[in-house]
Amino acid sequence: SSQQPQCYHEPNVVQSIxxxxxxxxNFSLNVIPIENDISNVLANVPIEIASNGTEFYSAEMxxxxxxxxxxxxxxTVYIQGNSEITIDIVGCLIDVDTVRYNLPPNFxxxxxxxxxxxxxAEDFFSTIANEILIVSDDNGNYYIPQFGINSIDTAGGxxxxxxxxx
Numbered sequence: 001s002s003q004q005p006q007c008y009h010e011p012n013v014v015q016s017i018x019x020x021x022x023x024x025x026n027f028s029l030n031v032i033p034i035e036n037d038i039s040n041v042l043a044n045v046p047i048e049i050a051s052n053g054t055e056f057y058s059a060e061m062x063x064x065x066x067x068x069x070x071x072x073x074x075x076t077v078y079i080q081g082n083s084e085i086t087i088d089i090v091g092c093l094i095d096v097d098t099v100r101y102n103l104p105p106n107f108x109x110x111x112x113x114x115x116x117x118x119x120x121a122e123d124f125f126s127t128i129a130n131e132i133l134i135v136s137d138d139n140g141n142y143y144i145p146q147f148g149i150n151s152i153d154t155a156g157g158x159x160x161x162x163x164x165x166x
Contacts, residue, residue: 074163
């Protein structure tokens with residue numbers, strides 16, 4: 001079952017997340033944010049819509065079924081305009097040893113990567129590789145263990161601030 005992560009260090013740090021134009025960005029948190037309502041996190045970001053796969057946020061449309069952001073989920077967001085946007089999120093670093101994911105079977109899950117350094121997908125998923133059909137990122141990279149396909153690691157591994165669909 002899922003267990004909400006704990007802080008690794010008490011002093012707050014800033015996680016910077018880059019959102020690119022003309023694509024659906026999939027981002028995640030590697031901090032436990034001080035301001036954890038998605039409307040506060042994305043307050044100054046011109047977005048069309050954000051989602052965690054089952055819930056949505058759009059200030060323009062007056063929708064916020066996401067509310068409090070979950071550090072174990074990832075979020076897709078499509079920004080307005082033609083320029084890259086960086087959002088800064090203040091919080092404490094997540095102690096990765098306290099992270100426990102709940103990945104329901106036969107369901108595509110928006111999963112966070114809570115590490116603060118790149119890490120090989122093959123190693124990250126090694127204990128459940130036989131149970132995974134596919135892992136994908138927002139750049140068109142995939143890890144498909146049963147076919148030996150792993151362009152996520154070829155592209156530098158799982159990245160801090162990125163989300164993955166598993």
